[in-house]
Amino acid sequence: MGRVKSLLLLLVITALALFFVLPLLWFVFAPFNERASLGVTLPNPPSLANFQEVLSSELAMRGLLQNSPIIGVGTMLATTITAALAAYGLSRSTIPGRQVLTYVLILFSSVVTGTASMVPIFRLVFDLGLINTHLGVILTMTGGLLPSAIFIMQDFVEGVPRSYEEAAMVAGASPLQIFRDVTFPTMRPGLMVVGIWVLVNAWGTFLTPFILIRDPNLLPAAVTFYRFFDEEGLPQITLVAAYAILYTLPVLLLYLLINWRYGFRFFGGIKQ
Amino acid sequence: MQRGLLSRPLGLMFLLPAICFVLVFLIYPFFSIFTMSFTNQTLVGAAATNPQFIGLGNYEQLFDVNRWMRRGELGHSLVLTAQFVIGSALIGQAGLGMLLAVVFNGKRGVVRETVYTLAITAWIIPDVVVAFAWFAFLDPDGTLNQILTGLGISPIDWLFDYPMLSIIFFNTWRGTAFSMLLFSSALASIPPSQMETAEVIGASAWQKFRDILLPQLGRFILTDLLLITLWTFNTFTPFLLTRGGPVFQTDVISIYTYRTGLQFFEFGKGSAIAMIVMLINLTIAGVYLLISRSRRQQWDA
Numbered sequence: 001m002g003r004v005k006s007l008l009l010l011l012v013i014t015a016l017a018l019f020f021v022l023p024l025l026w027f028v029f030a031p032f033n034e035r036a037s038l039g040v041t042l043p044n045p046p047s048l049a050n051f052q053e054v055l056s057s058e059l060a061m062r063g064l065l066q067n068s069p070i071i072g073v074g075t076m077l078a079t080t081i082t083a084a085l086a087a088y089g090l091s092r093s094t095i096p097g098r099q100v101l102t103y104v105l106i107l108f109s110s111v112v113t114g115t116a117s118m119v120p121i122f123r124l125v126f127d128l129g130l131i132n133t134h135l136g137v138i139l140t141m142t143g144g145l146l147p148s149a150i151f152i153m154q155d156f157v158e159g160v161p162r163s164y165e166e167a168a169m170v171a172g173a174s175p176l177q178i179f180r181d182v183t184f185p186t187m188r189p190g191l192m193v194v195g196i197w198v199l200v201n202a203w204g205t206f207l208t209p210f211i212l213i214r215d216p217n218l219l220p221a222a223v224t225f226y227r228f229f230d231e232e233g234l235p236q237i238t239l240v241a242a243y244a245i246l247y248t249l250p251v252l253l254l255y256l257l258i259n260w261r262y263g264f265r266f267f268g269g270i271k272q
Numbered sequence: 273m274q275r276g277l278l279s280r281p282l283g284l285m286f287l288l289p290a291i292c293f294v295l296v297f298l299i300y301p302f303f304s305i306f307t308m309s310f311t312n313q314t315l316v317g318a319a320a321t322n323p324q325f326i327g328l329g330n331y332e333q334l335f336d337v338n339r340w341m342r343r344g345e346l347g348h349s350l351v352l353t354a355q356f357v358i359g360s361a362l363i364g365q366a367g368l369g370m371l372l373a374v375v376f377n378g379k380r381g382v383v384r385e386t387v388y389t390l391a392i393t394a395w396i397i398p399d400v401v402v403a404f405a406w407f408a409f410l411d412p413d414g415t416l417n418q419i420l421t422g423l424g425i426s427p428i429d430w431l432f433d434y435p436m437l438s439i440i441f442f443n444t445w446r447g448t449a450f451s452m453l454l455f456s457s458a459l460a461s462i463p464p465s466q467m468e469t470a471e472v473i474g475a476s477a478w479q480k481f482r483d484i485l486l487p488q489l490g491r492f493i494l495t496d497l498l499l500i501t502l503w504t505f506n507t508f509t510p511f512l513l514t515r516g517g518p519v520f521q522t523d524v525i526s527i528y529t530y531r532t533g534l535q536f537f538e539f540g541k542g543s544a545i546a547m548i549v550m551l552i553n554l555t556i557a558g559v560y561l562l563i564s565r566s567r568r569q570q571w572d573a
Contacts, residue, residue: 009375012371012375013375013383013387016368016371016372016375016387017386017387017390019445020387020390020391020393020394020445021390022409022415022416022419023394023405023406023409023415023445024390024393024394024405025415026405026408026409026414026415027401027405027408030408037413038407038408038411038413038414039408039411039413039414039415039418040414040415040418081289082289082290082293083290085286085287085289085290086286086287086289086290088286089278089282089283089284089285089286089287090283090287092277092278092283093277093278093279093280093282093283093284093286094280094283095280095283095284095287103557103561105294105298106502108294108298108299108302109298117301117302117305117546118530118533118534119304119305119308119533119534119539119542119543120300120301120304120305120308121297121301123304124296124297124300124301124304139293139296139297140297142293142297143293143294143296143297143298144297144298146290146293146294147294147298150290162277165277166277169277175277175278175282178277179286200396203398204397204398204399204400205399206398206399206400206512207508211534222398222399222400225398225400225401225404226400226512229404240404244401244404244405247398247401248397248398248401251396251397251398252393252396252397255392255396256389256392
């Protein structure tokens, strides 16, 4: 009985592992194969020619090293700081209906940031004179990510004991000082989690820059990548394969680092 | 709980930047969509510069019973979206996430780390890359068909012959990590002594799951289902894989909205669809909130 059970367990685990790994195989082998096609073949011999192809493409490199980092870090800073302030304000004051507020905001963002809102967003950004700028993309993405960021951040703020702040208040610190010197440092895990979450999201977002940026020199890697496999029918598979790795690696490493450093225990904090 | 460290005006000061963002990038587009949905606004032509108020015209057109179940129309798209959400979010992501969390509950080691890392990788990789990886995976010459050929099964053009199944598996693969992480943290918070006691009494694995884990996971399951339902309902990523085709077979609501609003530039009609999408979102959230309220007593006991 025990043996049958553990065999069954092994089968389930193997099947799950295969399900997750198989679609990634192409992604692992094709970049190192000079004659990569859509099938998976062992590169023979392995080559770095595809990467040279990417390195020599000015458009690809500018997206990867300049535009995506600007958009990613900009969105991360704007969203994290705004969300931290808002979560603190919501948690420590008696604003009526504050619990319902974040729910309503999340609902709003899940609808309004989608494809549906792209027409009014486009007109708005155009009227502000921010079309074809990184700032326009950063602000739009911050607006979209903010509700969820506040939602996640609230759990962390609630986890910071009020007694610290009360002690600081008794000692005569101003609310802003308390926030800056007591609460902000103690919610560092929350800031990390939200910051990384926003960065990964902004790095991967396709639709917003696709619609708001027309100048090829300003395009982030997400849109450049799409252009490489969308243009002229046939994708340049070798270029796409190598670019995929270079574009993905930063976020992947960042995320695995955070996972290893902090673990995912933080999700236990959701609505405890 | 209710005592405030900040006065109300001071609390609002902390909220001010967020309020500005929300007003400009969420509330304004919402009202813009709302008003536009009652006009015949388009990008080009007479209706572009001088849109007319047409009342419920767009809605009447969308809900016209004679056509709305045809391919490429609203009803058809909603049916496809329901299939997509039930298949990939409720069954796929939540089911598989729960399975992974339960199987590896209380375990450490290389196998768990490997499977978790793979699932998280699938979740982290940017949309465009994932879409292309699956495009290659499902291609007639791709990995999946190479394996099938190796097993003596003739190749299948998945994206052409089974497009809905393809995007369901794609989205399951893509999003399972979130549910898995949420459930496994929730499971970790249950004291192991309860499981050990059940072990001593001789409870079966299913009994332990049903009587100990499931009741305590209730609120986490609801949070998870609410979020992934909303995300899946609104996701645009299938577009990168199938573009809604072939012949509207994967024309889920986000793609239908995009097609109407940003490809055909029928802003008025597109806005009307967006309003319907929002009402459905509200309904989903409302149902989950109602369940959560009626069950709260039970969970808090």
